[in-house]
Amino acid sequence: MSGFHQRFVGTTAFPKNLTDIDVGLCFRLSTDDVKAIKEKYKDRALGPAVLLVFLRASGRSLEKLTAVPYIVLKYLCAELDINERQIATLRSLYQRAATLTEHRKWVLEHAGLRDPAQKDLDELEAALRAILATTITADDLRKRAEVWLLEHHLLIPSERVVRSITHKASEAEVAVAIEVVHTKIPVPQLRNAISAVFGARKGRNGGTILEWLKEAPGKHGLKSLKEASQKITYLKALGVHDWDISAIGGDRIRAYARAVIHRPPSVTRLLAENTQALELSCFLRATLLEFTDNLFYIGGRQINRMIGHGRNRVQSTRAKSATEYAQRETQVRALLHSKNTTDRHKVEALQAMYPEDAPSNSLSGSAVVRDYLAGERLAMGAVLQAFNGIAIMGPDGDDALAQAQALRDVQQQGARELPEGFDASITSKVWHDLINGPDRKRALGALQASTAMAIHKGLRGGTLWIDHSWKHRNREDFLIPHDEWERDRKKLIGAMGLFSDPKLYLKRVRHNVDSGLQAVSEALKAGKLEINQERNVSLPRLSPQDIDLQVTRSRDAIFKIIGQERIENIVIEVDAKSNFSEALLGRRAKTVSELIALYGGIFAMGTENDAAGVAAMIPGVEVSHIAAAMRTLENAERVRQASERVLVFQMEHAIAALWGKGDKGSSDMMALDASNRLFNARVDPWRRTFAVGLYTHVLNSYGVFYDQPIVLNTRQAAAAVHGAHWYNTKQPTDRRLAWLAVDTHGYTNVAMATAKLCGFDLCPQLRNLSERKLMLLHGMELPENMERLNVKIVTEKSILEGWDQAMRVIASIHTGRVSPKDLLERLGSNASGSPVFKALDSLGRLLRTVFLCDYFANESFRREIHTLLNRGESVHQLQRSIYFGRIAPSRGRREDEMAAISGCHALLTNVVIAWNTHRMQEVVDRFAKDKHPIDDDWLAHMGPVHFSGINFRGTMDFTVTPYADALLDRVTRRRQAAG
Structure with a gap:
């Protein structure tokens, strides 16, 4: 169940502001439902239908006094073929309580729901304890509990019962975590560490040790390297490196550490003893692990910096050598052609110029770098x-x-x-x-x-x-243990739809290569392709598509009708239709001020403004409120769930299906300007400014489905495969990505093989002709008209020898033990000697040949890749209009903060795209109703990334009252009404 479908789970009343999309997705009747209701109740069918659709959407029974929204009544009356009603409540539909009770009983049986027994509640508590490995807040846990009950066909009990179960599960899991801390860490050592971190730090900077440890690294220089080393040494002196608290779970360790980071030391000092021990031990352990990673990252940057200086010396040395060579050539020429010098003197002069024992200067460029x-x-x-x-x-x-x-x-x-x-x-x-x-x-x-x-x-x-x-x-920690792999190998490989025998898989790949080569051969015969002098396939340039001038005029007319709007109105309107704020908070906002502060936090994270700047733009909001909301947004899972809700809302519009069905996408990086004081910032080679990378995945329907911060000037293949795999694991089979278009930086041979084995194709638009060479296995023959083509040979031996370990790697990804990003980052060129790398690299070369054959022979395929990448670029233009400044020096130093910046930026981008899509759909529907429909082919060439009419800056006035029913907690609405 997606986050968008979960919006109404646990509610007891219909929201007032429902849309056609809400009704179509969450409050709908199937054909079997209509048939069963009409056969059972005939002319009294509306009441059971209302009860059924609400029960399925919420998991709870509808309150008696709640009004049924007109849009739901209209839909149900049309489905049941009865006279339309304008207004209705359960009281008006059921005058007799006995009839309502009877209908509720039938609806429960028809929906397959029942009241949970004590055994079910015990299973729920156990499931929640397992879920606590990835979430820690009570609101998240309550929502997960309600969704779990509904997915297991159980009626959701009262809120008091749900809160009691979640509280018990949370307390039990915290007790287990505390037990792990007390078992794995010697009590005297833990007490000493806690006492030490609250102590004053020596030196002129002052403050406590805890505040010093919370400071993130600064610039990527030797000073930051030294400070990271000092912190690691300090933590190891406390014995933190021996604390094996991995049983708590990595996500929970980070969550407890984040709580310490976001809290003043004076408040942490007042915590209960066990809570303080748990949170501080997790903080110290997470800090040690994080600074270890930072140390080697900064150290690697220093090594690369020195290598870069050595390469510069190579260039200067070669330039100097060329100058000296030209001068020496002039001297030799003058000497040889001199008429006043004897031959013997010429020989002696040449010998003086070139002594026999002179050292050779024929060092290669790499040798010069090593010497430097x-x-x-x-x-x-x-x-x-x-x-x-x-x-x-x-x-x-x-x-x-x-x-x-x-x-x-x-x-x-x-x-x-x-x-x-x-x-x-x-x-x-x-x-x-x-x-x-x-x-x-x-x-x-x-x-x-x-x-x-x-x-x-x-x-x-x-x-x-x-x-x-x-x-x-250790790489083994990322993978399925050897004994478990030996036991379950066949079962896991079968579940992935692969072959335990690599020869069978290679037989399929051979067939695909042969088919592709034949297609290229036919294209050569038809004159669509040619082989150039370098013996490579030469592609004709794609001719621009002829687009009717009416398309541009219609698009301009649509956006003229839509008109101008302010960004705050767009945000609140899309929130009312998708409830992304509920996903961010884990619940509905309790007050208007909390909701507005959350919006302010999104702008402070997702734009170039900081908390003070956003607070100045929103009247009546304090900087502290914005800062607190920004800390809430450092939960990457919540931000991604919020963005997913907006994405689903956008994709459910009919017009979005004309742009794409969501089965294809593209990914690319956008450089975001940053201060050189960020240790993970690098110089953008295009703009010559320091920047960090935001890597976004965009569907063919324009929505951003995944985002992540990455380091500039690094290979992006790991990020590309990771985002697509994450998306596919969250989608039903018919909504998964079939292939992902990337540029040259977004692929490697290993990544192509990993993507294929994960269930989708990586389709790179290769820039260099050298990367377009075909790779064949030994024994494969080219068609006659392709014999002069420059090809390379891939050895089958490397694939056969590393196949078992490669399958273990892919199975580890499928079972969630390791993410594709973590794995591919360790299977780069530095791992070129390992059997797994050799197997995946060789397989990737063959798969690249299959792709290249399609790319060469199929112009429509080539054009679609180009179109997808262009759509990603158009989304980047919108993103730059949202975040046109640079990241401040004080932001983005911690991984959680950088992920929040990326996530909030993607959320705002999706909000604008969804709002444009919704307004475009309204205009198109209005034209169709007025008998002036716009052709679907025209609409397919119009995108929802228009932003010239949106005001992203200036004073923001969030008018919540019209949307209070959709956005605020019901208790809050009642208090406001009473007030």
């Missing part, structure tokens, strides 16, 4: 010093660990240069010349650089790991 890194001993030493405080683990005999140990041995001896006779075999061969060279100081620098780069690569590729880390844990 060897000279950066101080900077590389600072990185390694930060790494030294971390217990990095790996397999026995790992070269990176051997280098680290050798370097520690040298440093413990107090040597400032590498001793003669050092065993260089533990390092890569490319470093041997420097390590064995005569300059022993530079040799020590070479060992430092080799060690730092090996550790960085090992952690990125998963061959090395750290116990106290979120991202760099």
